Amino acid sequence: MASNTAIQTSTEFHLQNPRKKRKPANLRPTRALRLLPKSASVTLQRQTPDVTLRPPPSPEALLSLEFASLLRYLCMLDVPVMGDAPRYVGGHDLRVDNAARAAVVALPYRLSANQTSRLRYLHYTTEAVKGLRTSIGTDDASLVAIFVLAISERLANEPWKSQAAHFRGIHAVLAARPRSTQSEGLGSAMIAKFATIHLPFLDYCLRDEPSLWDEERWLSLDLRDLQMSSRPELTMLAHVSFHLYIRLPRLISLARKCNAAFRHGRSSKHLEATCALAKELLQLKNLEAENTALHGVRVVGSAEFSSFRILKHHLDFGSHRHLELAMDYWKLRLMAVNIAGRLHKLSPQSFDKAALVAAQESLATTLLMILPEKEQSAAAMDHLPDGVILALLALYAALIDKASFRKVPAAFVRDWIWRTIRALTPQTACDLEDVQASAEMLSGGPIEGILTKLNIG
Numbered sequence: 001m002a003s004n005t006a007i008q009t010s011t012e013f014h015l016q017n018p019r020k021k022r023k024p025a026n027l028r029p030t031r032a033l034r035l036l037p038k039s040a041s042v043t044l045q046r047q048t049p050d051v052t053l054r055p056p057p058s059p060e061a062l063l064s065l066e067f068a069s070l071l072r073y074l075c076m077l078d079v080p081v082m083g084d085a086p087r088y089v090g091g092h093d094l095r096v097d098n099a100a101r102a103a104v105v106a107l108p109y110r111l112s113a114n115q116t117s118r119l120r121y122l123h124y125t126t127e128a129v130k131g132l133r134t135s136i137g138t139d140d141a142s143l144v145a146i147f148v149l150a151i152s153e154r155l156a157n158e159p160w161k162s163q164a165a166h167f168r169g170i171h172a173v174l175a176a177r178p179r180s181t182q183s184e185g186l187g188s189a190m191i192a193k194f195a196t197i198h199l200p201f202l203d204y205c206l207r208d209e210p211s212l213w214d215e216e217r218w219l220s221l222d223l224r225d226l227q228m229s230s231r232p233e234l235t236m237l238a239h240v241s242f243h244l245y246i247r248l249p250r251l252i253s254l255a256r257k258c259n260a261a262f263r264h265g266r267s268s269k270h271l272e273a274t275c276a277l278a279k280e281l282l283q284l285k286n287l288e289a290e291n292t293a294l295h296g297v298r299v300v301g302s303a304e305f306s307s308f309r310i311l312k313h314h315l316d317f318g319s320h321r322h323l324e325l326a327m328d329y330w331k332l333r334l335m336a337v338n339i340a341g342r343l344h345k346l347s348p349q350s351f352d353k354a355a356l357v358a359a360q361e362s363l364a365t366t367l368l369m370i371l372p373e374k375e376q377s378a379a380a381m382d383h384l385p386d387g388v389i390l391a392l393l394a395l396y397a398a399l400i401d402k403a404s405f406r407k408v409p410a411a412f413v414r415d416w417i418w419r420t421i422r423a424l425t426p427q428t429a430c431d432l433e434d435v436q437a438s439a440e441m442l443s444g445g446p447i448e449g450i451l452t453k454l455n456i457g
Contacts, residue, residue, distance in 0.1 A: 058091075060090040060091035060097070061090055061091075063089060063090055063097060063100055063101060063104070064086055064087075064089045064090030064100075066100075066104045067085070067086055067089045067100040067103065067104055067148075068086040070103060070104055070107065071085070071086065084144075084186060084189070085144050085147065085148060088140070088141055088144045089148075092141070093141040093144075093145065094131055095128055095131035095132055095135070095141065095142070095145040096141055096144050096145045096148065098124050098125075098127040098128035098131060098145075099124070099125075099128040099144075099145045099146075099148035099149045099152065100148055101120075101124040102121055102124035102125040102128055102148075102149065102152040103148050103149075103151050103152035103155060105117055105120045105121045105124065106121055106151075106152040106153070106155035106156040107155050109121045109156055110155060110156050110157055121152070121156060124152075125149065125152060125153075128145060128148075128149055129149070131145070132145055132146065132149075136173070137173075138173055138174075138176050138177045140186045140187075142173055143170060143173055143174075143186055143187075143190050144186065146166050146169045146170050146173065147166075147170065147190070147193075147194075149166050150163055150166035150167060150170075153166065160199060160203065163199065164199075164200065164203055167194055167197065167199075167200050168212065170190055170194045171194070171212045171213070174187060174190060174191060179217060182217070182221075188221060191213070191218060191221060192238075192242060194213075195211070195213040195218065195242060195245055195246055196238075196241060196242055196245045196328065198386035198387050198390055199386055200212075201245055201248070201249065201390075202386065202390070202451060204249035205249055205252055205253075205441065205442065205447075205451075206447060206451065206452065208253050208256065208447065209249070209253060210249050210250035210253060211245070211246045211247075211249045211250070213246045214246050214247060214249070214250055218246065219243065219246060219247075229321060229322060229325055231293070231296065231322065233289040233292040233293045233296065234289075234293055234322060234325045234326065236286050236289035237286060237289050237290070237293060237325060237326070237328075237329040238325050238328070238329070239286075240284050240285060240286055240329060240333075241325070241328040241329050241332055243284055244281065244284055244332035244333070244335075244336065245328075245332065247277070247280075247281060248281065248332060248335060248336065250277065251274065251277050251278060251281060251336070251339055251444075252339065252442065252443075252444055254270050254273065254274040254277065254444075255274055255278075255339050255342065255343060255443070255444025256444045256445065256446070256447075257270050257274075258270055258271050258274050258343065258346055258444070259342065259346070259444050259445065260446075262346055268346075271343075271346060271347055274343060275343055275347050275350040275351070278336065278339055278340045278343055278350075278351075279340075279350070279351075281336045282336055282337065282340055282359075284333075284336070285333060290329075293326060294315070294366070297315045297316060297317050297318070298315075298316040298318065299313050299314070299315060299316075300313065300314050300316050301313060301314070311365075311368060311369055311406070313369065314369055315369045315370050317370070323370070323372065324387055326370050327367070327370055327371070327387055327388070327391050328387065330363055330366050330367045330370060330391075331367055331387075331390055331391040331394045331395075332394075333363055334360070334363040334364060334367055334394045334395070334397075334398055335394045335397070335442055335443070337356060337359050337360050337363060337398075338360070338394065338397045338398055338442070338443045339443050339444055340356055341356050341357075341360065341443075342443050342444055343444075344356060360398050361405075363398070364395055364398045364399070364405070365406065367391055367394070367395055368395060368413075370391075371388065371391060371392070371395075372388070388424065389421060389424060389425070390442075392417050392420060392421055393417075393421075393435070393438055393439045393442055393451075394439075394442065395413075395417060396414055396417045396418075396435060396436065396439040397439035397440065397442060397443045399413055399414055400414075400436065400439065400440070414432075414435075414436075415432070417435065418430075418431075418432045418435045421435055421450065425450065425454065428450065428453045428454060429453070430450050430453070433449075434449045434450040434453070435449065435450055436449070437449030437450070438450045438451040438452075
């Protein structure tokens with residue numbers, strides 16, 4: 001009876017409301033709604049996702065993001081100074097902002113070389129230089145502006161003389177500071193960075209002059225507290241590299257004078273001082289940090305030297321920054337040993353030949369394992385081109401007088417080095433004699449070879 005009444009009621013309802021259609025079966029109320037009392041009223045609302053509206057970033061904030069992205073692309077954010085530079089960009093100082101704009105457009109200009117990007121790059125570079133000329137000081141903002149200008153000109157592949165002016169400007173600004181404040185703020189990081197750049201190092205060697213930083217006030221700075229890497233042992237190795245970068249150009253220049261006098265049948269008045277300096281640089285090492293660094297990397301199979309059967313394994317440091325720090329340490333130490341080996345021929349009593357040969361063999365083997373593999377060379381060249389070429393030349397110099405290396409003919413390894421350098425410098429004519437001449441140049445030989453043909457000096 002109850003069901004019949006319900007049906008009758010429903011029929012009467014639809015007869016009184018002919019336009020009202022019955023609900024489809026799939027749209028029945030949920031169980032929760034059916035359990036509500038008849039007197040309850042329910043309001044159904046469509047659920048919309050929460051949307052947070054933010055204002056567009058200001059031009060200054062956008063510039064800071066673009067500059068930070070550029071440094072991240074160049075693998076520079078974990079480098080002292082470079083990681084701090086973005087916080088000076090974005091409305092804090094017009095000189096820094098113009099230099100950052102020049103750096104941001106420098107890479108597209110280099111890749112496309114169209115007129116629009118060239119004009120933008122030249123405009124921002126000119127404005128930044130004008131601002132520095134009118135209001136340069138010893139503050140950190142001036143240092144960052146010069147530093148970013150150097151990055152932009154490097155990215156735009158400007159001549160080395162133009163880039164060198166900025167490196168000398170950094171040195172002049174820091175030298176103008178009182179001694180007690182030279183390392184304050186970004187000072188110590190700037191010194192650590194600009195005293196250890198490959199291009200100025202090569203420039204000193206080509207000019208046959210010592211480094212601008214080769215003074216007691218710079219060498220006395222203790223940079224071990226500066227975090228050069230997330231790995232403490234690599235920071236310790238970087239501290240040794242800092243001293244070698246600064247002091248090696250003077251040793252190379254003195255050794256060149258001694259070798260020139262020997263070739264002309266004369267004794268050099270610089271020989272004693274040169275040997276003493278070489279002995280000092282041979283002592284610049286950190287064996288404990290070396291062992292920790294080598295045991296903390298991934299050892300992978302090496303395909304590059306499989307045809308030579310020189311090395312079966314390769315050291316993978318995991319990042320370009322770690323690779324750079326490791327290469328710097330081992331190649332600079334090998335360069336010092338190479339110079340001492342040549343000085344031994346002029347003054348046999350000054351050095352232990354057996355110790356030099358053993359050190360040369362060990363350093364050359366480690367450096368060969370550190371160098372990037374063939375499949376990694378293109379990426380490494382984008383970030384460390386000059387460092388890899390320097391490492392290859394130091395390795396070549398160690399093998400010049402050797403008939404064999406690790407039980408294979410040394411000529412095979414020298415030929416591989418030449419072919420690698422030739423591939424890395426496709427715009428420069430390079431034969432085997434050019435590579436050997438520059439390898440000897442870095443050991444105190446005449447200034448000639450492939451390095452004199454590159455965009456340096």
